[in-house]
Amino acid sequence: MYCTKCGNKVSKSDKFCENCGNNLNPQSVIKQETSNPINANNKVLFGALGFISPVAGLVLYIANKDTEPEAAKMAGLFALIRIPINIIIYFFYFVFWLIELL
Numbered sequence: 001m002y003c004t005k006c007g008n009k010v011s012k013s014d015k016f017c018e019n020c021g022n023n024l025n026p027q028s029v030i031k032q033e034t035s036n037p038i039n040a041n042n043k044v045l046f047g048a049l050g051f052i053s054p055v056a057g058l059v060l061y062i063a064n065k066d067t068e069p070e071a072a073k074m075a076g077l078f079a080l081i082r083i084p085i086n087i088i089i090y091f092f093y094f095v096f097w098l099i100e101l102l
């Protein structure tokens, strides 16, 4: 095979081109990026923010779905989980409010 950048002949086992230093296996770089601990932290952070505030979660999802799709998904997912929980909480507030009126 040949280097995609400079056309230098390289062996399949080479990770980088000896001539120009081009990365010959770009897929391995993408894998490293997805397992990056910063991204993992963002997933937890976005998930937590989505759970605390569904509105913030949906905003984070829309704002980051192209640049950080994994973290954005977490924000959206936890926002969706939180919405029915909020409805239940407000329902109980309403019920207690009615009981106090009686």
Ligand SMILES: [Zn+2]
Pocket: 003, 004, 005, 006, 007, 008, 017, 018, 019, 020, 021, 022
């Ligand atoms: Zn090269």
